[in-house]
Amino acid sequence: MSVPTSTVELAGVGKRYGRTRALVDVDLAFDRGVTGLLGPNGAGKTTLLRIVATSIAADSGEVRLLGRDPHRSHADVTTVRRELGYLPQELGYPSDMTAFGFVEYVAVLKEWNDRERRSQEVRRVLEAVGLADQAPVRIRRLSGGQRRRVGLAQALLGDPKLVVLDEPTAGLDPAQRADLRRTLSALGHRSTVLLSIHQTEDVAALCERVVVLAGGTVRFDGAVTDLVATAVGRVWLADEPGDDALVSWRTGTGRHHVVGGRPPAGADPAEPTLEDAYLLMLGPDAQRVHTPS
């Protein structure tokens, strides 16, 4: 029996670091489109992305990438890596390399052996992230956001089928985020794009699907609108903070935004945001690390 396979298939995947369980029995499948991973620090987002990027091996469970088991053989993992673009969470840049030199170096590691075609491809990806003018500039002279975009550029080399981006929006200003959104939505038409993000508003803007992770397990998996819908009727605007609210804060208008709990007296139902839904989804887990300003 042949079942059509997804680009990324994880079944019962687990990973532990010493006594810490980073991922527990995770079942997920990803196909074309942009999926955002959301969760507090230590939720297992980076571990999950590193497994999908073939950077580390899962301890248990089944991992299938582009229909192959990356742990089976060197040939299998290399085939997967040829179709992979990966932006690690922490990417050290050799500071004396230029933007062009760095992306070209990665291009050679990705087997772009023809010099002329490689140059064209390096220019294409630098242009895609808006750094065409900065190509000959040394990386140490670039700003943090520009460095992040150099990292993003190398992940786009060769239009990979599987794109894994760990916090691509870190250090980007609003205009650069808008550019990234355009790049990613174009990419999502052709490729499976998986990214982790801290800001909920970025998820709403960038992703069609969202997976909420906490404590190494999947808490939610579905459309962004569906996650928002879980909070309908649980968010209010009131004149006083709710007594048993999950979280509430004073807004610019002077009224209180109340999430969860019983509605305070005189409360008006409010349109929930993705952040409200996220906070309600995680309950007290989220509050420890994610306090709205």
Next chain:
Amino acid sequence: MTTRTGEWHADPALLSRYLAGDLDAVTGASVEQHVSRCETCRATVGRLLEPQLLERTWAGIRDGVERPTPPYPMRVARRLGLPEPTAVLLASAASLRGAWLVGAFLSLSFATLAAYASGGTALAPFLLAAPLAPVLGVAAAYGPRQDSLEALIVTAPYGRTRLILLRTLAVLVSVLPVTALLGLAVPGPAWLAAAWLGPALALVPVLLALAGFVGPRFAATVVSLVWSGVVLGATWAPLAPTWPVEAAQQGVYVGLAVAACAVIALRAGTDRQPGVAL
């Protein structure tokens, strides 16, 4: 031929010959003068110019501006037949930069000088430096921050193990000939000139095998200390100055090299994640 603009336009065949430089001097000059004043003909010239040629020329210019100039040793290696993509990979390896080469050359030269001046009794500096120069070069080839590109290198199809072996090879190729030449100047039995090769070639795989467990820095420190201990211990004992590289000891080095290679192969075979043995 009239050249009054507005009434007459050069036909494409004439312009093609002009562009190809096939016209005689007088006709060429008059066509040029006409084209410089006639917009229509300039447009035709633009269409006739091979767009790909323009693009290629432009790409060449951009390459000249944007592509970093490879370091000098790389340009020499390229001329000697090193493939271009390999040169790009090696250019980023810290140890192939001039500073390391100069340092290795200087320390080896001083060591040789000491051995030469003492008539072969002060052999320790040379025996110390000759095998350690490639070891330190290989360790340095991991880069100043060993993890800076790690995640990308690990997940690239080229392969991390292959990259490390390539860098190791480059270090050996750049340092061994110099050491061999200097070795000829060391006084003593003829076999001495090549004897240092044993420990040199054994310590490199030991370093690589160790680096897989504890990282290149720590591995290089351990290997350097152990080798210094062997050489200085032999001097202090006191044994013959050539003791560390005599036949019996060479057997030990071969054994070490084989063991180190076995460890690397074993890790490569058993690790669940392919390609992380080094």
